[in-house]
Structures are given as C-alpha cells and as structure tokens.
Amino acid sequence: MVVGSGPNGLSAAIVLAQAGRRVVLLEGNETAGGGLRTLELTLPGFRHDLCSAIHPLGVASPFLRSLDLAAQGVRWVHPSAPLAHPLDDGTAVLLSRSLTETCDGLGAEDGARYRRLLEPLTEDWQALLTDLLSPRGLIRHPVRHARFARVAARSARDWADEFAGKRARALLAGLAGHSAIPLEFRPSAAIGLLLAVLGHGVGWPFPRGGAQRLADGLAAILLGLGGRVATGRPVRHLDDLPEAGIKLLSVTPGQLLKLAADQLPRSYKRRLARYRYGPGAFKVDWALSEPIPWRAPECRQAGTVHLGGTFEEIAAAELDAWKDRPPRRPFVLLAQHSLFDPGRAPRGRHTAWAYCHVPHACGRDMTERLEAQVERFAPGFRDCILARSRLGPADMAALNPNLVGGDISGGANTLRQILARPFPRLDPYGTPLPGVFLCSSSTPPGGGVHGMCGYHAARSALEQVRPGI
Numbered sequence: 001m002v003v004g005s006g007p008n009g010l011s012a013a014i015v016l017a018q019a020g021r022r023v024v025l026l027e028g029n030e031t032a033g034g035g036l037r038t039l040e041l042t043l044p045g046f047r048h049d050l051c052s053a054i055h056p057l058g059v060a061s062p063f064l065r066s067l068d069l070a071a072q073g074v075r076w077v078h079p080s081a082p083l084a085h086p087l088d089d090g091t092a093v094l095l096s097r098s099l100t101e102t103c104d105g106l107g108a109e110d111g112a113r114y115r116r117l118l119e120p121l122t123e124d125w126q127a128l129l130t131d132l133l134s135p136r137g138l139i140r141h142p143v144r145h146a147r148f149a150r151v152a153a154r155s156a157r158d159w160a161d162e163f164a165g166k167r168a169r170a171l172l173a174g175l176a177g178h179s180a181i182p183l184e185f186r187p188s189a190a191i192g193l194l195l196a197v198l199g200h201g202v203g204w205p206f207p208r209g210g211a212q213r214l215a216d217g218l219a220a221i222l223l224g225l226g227g228r229v230a231t232g233r234p235v236r237h238l239d240d241l242p243e244a245g246i247k248l249l250s251v252t253p254g255q256l257l258k259l260a261a262d263q264l265p266r267s268y269k270r271r272l273a274r275y276r277y278g279p280g281a282f283k284v285d286w287a288l289s290e291p292i293p294w295r296a297p298e299c300r301q302a303g304t305v306h307l308g309g310t311f312e313e314i315a316a317a318e319l320d321a322w323k324d325r326p327p328r329r330p331f332v333l334l335a336q337h338s339l340f341d342p343g344r345a346p347r348g349r350h351t352a353w354a355y356c357h358v359p360h361a362c363g364r365d366m367t368e369r370l371e372a373q374v375e376r377f378a379p380g381f382r383d384c385i386l387a388r389s390r391l392g393p394a395d396m397a398a399l400n401p402n403l404v405g406g407d408i409s410g411g412a413n414t415l416r417q418i419l420a421r422p423f424p425r426l427d428p429y430g431t432p433l434p435g436v437f438l439c440s441s442s443t444p445p446g447g448g449v450h451g452m453c454g455y456h457a458a459r460s461a462l463e464q465v466r467p468g469i
C-alpha cells in the first residue's frame with residue numbers, strides 16, 4: 001500500500017511494482033499527482049500548474065531518467081534560457097545553458113570566478129547529483145565533491161561576498177532564495193549552487209502541457225506494471241489501510257503523528273514533533289492578454305524569472321518570511337510557460353505562475369505586493385491581467401495536506417534537516433511500526449520533483465520486508 005500520489009508516492013509504487021509486488025496507491029484528492037497537477041485555475045483554456053512548475057530535478061533525477069517517460073508522451077520543453085534576473089537599471093542577468101554566455105553577463109572578474117567554480121561541477125553534474133540525491137548526500141564521496149562541498153558548507157551571503165559586482169550577487173541571491181531559509185543560513189549556498197549546476201548541465205525544463213503530464217506518465221507506468229491507483233481515498237488512520245506487508249506513506253511528520261498517534265512509541269513521537277516546518281508560499285496564477293511586457297528583453301528568453309532586484313533586497317525578504325514578517329517587497333519566483341508551450345493558453349493569450357515566501361501559515365493576502373514586484377520590472381503588466389487565482393498557505397494546505405502551513409518543501413531546509421530528514425536515524429525511511437515507511441519529501445533527499453525519496457524508501461522497504469510477509 002502506498003499513500004499519496006505525488007512524485008514520491010508514484011515513484012515508490014513503481015519501484016515496488018518493478019520488484020513484482022502487488023501495489024495499490026491511495027490518494028485523498030480526486031485527481032492523482034500531488035505537487036504535479038495542472039488545472040484551469042483562472043479561465044477556460046488557461047492551464048496552470050497548481051504547485052510545481054519547473055523541473056531541473058525532474059529531468060536530471062536518476063530514477064526518473066531510468067523510466068521510459070517519453071513512451072508515455074512526456075516531452076520536456078526547454079526555454080531558450082533557464083533563468084533571467086531583471087535589475088532596476090532595465091537590464092537583466094541571464095543564466096543561459098552556455099557557461100560562456102552567462103559569464104559574459106557578469107563582468108570580467110565575477111565571470112571568471114563563476115566559470116572557475118561552475119565549469120568542473122557542470123562537467124560532473126551527473127555524479128554530483130547522484131550523490132546529492134542519495135540518502136546520505138555528499139557524505140558518500142567527500143573528496144570527489146570537495147569543490148561543491150566548499151561552497152555548500154557556507155551561507156549564500158558568504159558565497160556572494162566572493163563576488164564584487166551587483167549582477168553576480170543578485171543572480172546568486174535568487175538561486176539561493178529557492179532554499180526558503182535566510183541567505184545567512186547554511187545550506188542556502190548549496191541549494192543555489194545545485195540549481196546553477198543543473199541550469200548549465202540539463203536546463204530548467206518543464207513537461208509540455210503541464211506538470212500533470214509527468215504525474216500521468218508515472219501513473220501510466222505504474223498501471224502498466226499491474227499497480228492500481230485509487231483516488232478520492234483520504235486515509236485518516238493507519239488502521240484504515242487494508243492489510244499489506246509494506247505500507248509506504250508519502251506524508252510529513254506532523255501527519256504521521258495524526259495517522260498513528262496511538263501506535264507510535266513516545267520517544268519517536270517526541271522526535272517527530274520536533275520536526276521543523278519552513279515558511280509558507282503565497283501563489284498567484286494569471287491569465288494574460290499578452291506576454292509580460294518585460295523592460296529587459298532577456299526576460300523574454302527565460303522560462304523562469306526571479307524578481308527581487310539586489311542581493312540585499314532578496315536577503316531581507318527571505319529573512320522577513322523566516323522571522324514571521326510578511327515581506328514588503330517579496331522575492332518572487334515567476335514562470336512563463338506559455339511563451340514556450342503555447343498550448344497552455346488560448347491562441348495569442350498567455351499564462352504566468354508565481355509565488356513568494358511568507359511566514360509559516362501566514363494569512364495575509366500578498367497579491368498586491370507580489371504584483372507590484374512584477375510591475376516594477378514589467379511596466380504595464382497589470383493591464384494584461386484577464387483573471388487571477390490566488391492561493392495562500394491555508395488554501396494550499398486544503399488542496400494538499402502535505403503543504404503544512406504552506407511549506408512547499410515538506411519541512412524547513414535547515415542544515416540539520418538537510419543532512420538528516422526527518423531526524424538522524426539509521427534508516428530515515430523506516431518507522432518503529434513493522435512494515436511502515438515514510439517516503440515523502442520529509443525524507444532524504446528532500447523537496448523538489450525528483451521521486452528519489454520514494455525510490456529510496458521503497459528500496460529500503462524491499463530490503464527489510466520479504467515477499468509474502
């Protein structure tokens with residue numbers, strides 16, 4: 001039995017089915033996919049990704065790469081450039097697939113420094129990623145990955161202090177901002193550096209037609225292996241689950257506490273209760289009459305645009321979100337799929353997807369502040385809005401119980417919780433209950449669409465529970 005049909009639940013179910021087990025996956029929502037769903041959130045014909053939208057980890061994931069997703073119709077769309085980061089002077093820093101082009105935009109000194117770090121890491125991206133997405137992270141090959149580890153052991157602010165110019169510093173702030181921890185904390189630099197390596201190594205693509213296509217492709221593979229998916233089946237207590245040798249739960253520690261409070265030993269419950277969730281997300285999707293009128297033309301080339309200006313401004317916004325203060329000028333992560341995937345909107349129309357970090361479970365409507373950041377770099381943006389959907393942390397949690405307080409990573413990305421999720425334990429996927437395992441992004445290697453938490457959890461379960469048990 002697998003509970004939860006996000007990328008980790010689906011991956012776990014596939015691994016069990018590949019091993020010849022009879023697998024049933026239960027999903028509380030009416031549609032499968034979890035963080036991989038695409039819906040007409042605004043107007044008919046406008047297809048928006050509900051959660052995850054950009055998939056460098058998905059296209060690079062060792063497990064997802066091992067599956068024939070193309071045979072299920074999954075096609076990766078690569079925008080001309082992974083990322084643009086506009087500045088107030090009307091220009092933008094571009095992270096393009098080409099390292100040379102990217103370095104040229106950073107100035108001579110910073111460009112050379114960026115190249116010295118990124119070139120060897122990009123050449124070795126597959127080995128680096130395989131280790132980073134393993135249950136024990138970099139610890140497996142500390143010498144081979146010493147160059148990455150040197151940066152990863154620092155905060156984004158420390159890392160950015162090596163760079164003199166505002167362009168490079170702004171780029172690093174935006175990349176590290178994905179960590180949803182203050183840029184003064186470790187391992188914000190590690191997350192930023194990984195995203196840069198992937199940008200050059202594999203790009204930041206997305207599935208044509210929406211993230212749902214990836215979920216549908218995974219579900220089709222599972223069905224092809226004889227597995228079953230039952231939607232509209234919320235599991236409220238562990239005892240509700242039919243008898244099974246292996247029970248894999250794609251839930252976070254807080255949910256496990258509710259599902260099995262009366263069955264778990266006290267010491268384990270205490271440790272689960274200490275698990276820390278991170279800031280929430282406030283998300284807005286737009287149906288647009290035309291492409292976003294960016295002042296900097298480079299922004300039209302990129303699938304993702306980071307809005308927040310300088311390093312200092314982004315750092316202040318992320319610190320605010322962490323410290324329970326809704327940021328006045330939030331750091332906004334925006335994706336513009338329809339520029340590269342026209343089927344996302346009716347002919348000539350467009351979609352845009354964006355979110356910013358806010359305090360955990362924050363109830364404030366951030367639409368105005370978020371749109372002000374877009375307007376700042378794209379004057380006239382508001383005039384293009386035909387309709388919008390807004391989702392705060394409470395709405396997110398209602399749509400997917402794993403988004404506790406709006407936390408999109410399944411738990412805060414603090415150093416301790418990145419090194420050992422949900423807490424240090426010989427088998428992070430196992431629980432004290434025989435045959436019951438965790439497989440959500442609250443286990444290693446953590447958040448993002450890569451399916452590796454599910455893959456490792458299922459492998460661990462298969463090693464421990466023999467067939468017929």
Ligand SMILES: Cc1cc2nc3c(=O)[nH]c(=O)nc-3n(C[C@H](O)[C@H](O)[C@H](O)COP(=O)(O)OP(=O)(O)OC[C@H]3O[C@@H](n4cnc5c(N)ncnc54)[C@H](O)[C@@H]3O)c2cc1C
Pocket residue numbers: 003004005006007008009010026027028029033034035036050051052053054055056057058233234235236250251255281283355396399400401402403408409410439440441442446447448449450453
């Ligand atoms: C706004 C937003 C933007 C994001 N952007 C990106 C991005 O661009 N790129 C990226 O890589 N990642 C992104 N993410 C993160 C990514 O979506 C998650 O890390 C990923 O989906 C986690 O996968 P999962 O399988 O662990 O859980 P989820 O995908 O969250 O799936 C969990 C599933 O379990 C179900 N479930 C939970 N409890 C029960 C129960 N008791 N009974 C039955 N079903 C249950 C839920 O309904 C849900 O369907 C984003 C997330 C959000 C919310």
